[in-house]
Amino acid sequence: MISGQSNGSFAKVLRLLLGVTAQFYSTLIRLRNFLYSKRWLKTHRVNAVVISVGNVTTGGTGKTPLVIWLCNKITQNSKLKAQNSKCVILTRGYKTKKGKFSDEPAILAKSCPEARVIVNPDRVAGATEAVSKWGATMLIMDDGFQHRRLSRNLDIVTIDAMCPFGYGKVLPAGLLREPVTALKRASAVIITRCDQVAEGELNDLEEQLRRINPDIPVARSVHAPVCAKSLGRGELSIEELTDKKIFAFCGIGNPGAFLGTIRSLGTNLAGSKVYNDHHRYTDNDIADIREEARYLRADLVLTTQKDWNKICGSHFALLNSQDIPFAYLVVELMFISGEDKITRLIEAAIAGKIS
Secondary structure, three states, rough: OOOOOOOOOOHHHHHHHHHHHHHHHHHHHHHHHHHHHHHOOOOOOOOEEEEEEEEEOOOOOOOOHHHHHHHHHHHHOOOHHOOOOOEEEEEOOOOOOOOOOHHEEEEEEEEOOOOEEEEEOHHHHHHHHHHHHHHEEEEEEEOOOOOOOOOOEEEEEEEHHHHHHHHEEEEOOEEOOOOOHHHHHEEEEEEOOOHOHHHHHHHHHHHHHHHHOOOOEEEEEEEEEEEEEEEEOOEEEEHHOOOOOEEEEEOOOOOOHHHHHHHOOOEEEEEEEOOOOOOOOOOOHHHHHHHHHHHHOOOOOOOOOHHHHHHHHOOHHHHHHOOOEEEEEEEEEEEEEEEHHHHHOOOHHHHHOOO
16 A cells, blocks of 8 residues: 555545655654754663664564674674673563563574563663663664664664665655654664665665765675574575475565565475564464465475564474474575674774764
């Protein structure tokens, strides 16, 4: 609907109504940003370096892989280890039940063993706890670009090359959380999934970014598949995946990117099933996926790590009994340009040169 692919009178009327609502929403967001820029809305500082990772659109833009890369880069720094510095990840934990990790928080906790993960939609409260209770000296705020109550030393924004500006409209007419002019306050931009669009499109995107923020450092990255991990059947290399007939499923913000990655590996993608973002899987869902995979004579059912974390615990017995193995694709953030720019910014922030 919002992409303009749906036609007809109903679609046009609905888009018109969404456009009117979007204008109202955009006005409120601009007013809020203005109040923060004039410091009429208060920001809170904590005694730690705060690095925010965020985006300007809804859906998956690759924030989680970047948070993992950033956290591991900080915790593995020899100078910081010598200083006994402590890193904490702050996340709001969207749709996370109290006292439990799910989706991104679980992935972050598993992928960043040297850091603590604090789930709290109130970022100021989470940051205060991290410093006072756990002695944190560095905080990485996941999905923090719009959460301006907590002051930060660095604002890194991820932009998905496949749909960089959410069809050019703010919610609910488009996917933008705020107008693209908000990128003026960003410290750096990392364009993700650069391998899934043409070079010319990437160049045009960089030009657009520099028209908004002329001095902003821009880096390019890809989500590089590393391997697939299955339940009780070990690890499958990328080369082994190319010999498999695969049925894929996911419930993420950008399912096209996941399916595109599978195709780019040269695998035989026999079929796929897409659910809404943050979908909560039931036994019936798993049974449906198995039946479709079996009907298509698939050798392997493949999903994302985010979806795997949802199904592995609550549906362990069902997964473990399947004749067709279930697995998830392991991906890592890999820079193809600009990593040195991001590294220098991080080092400067930690050294206290950015405030």
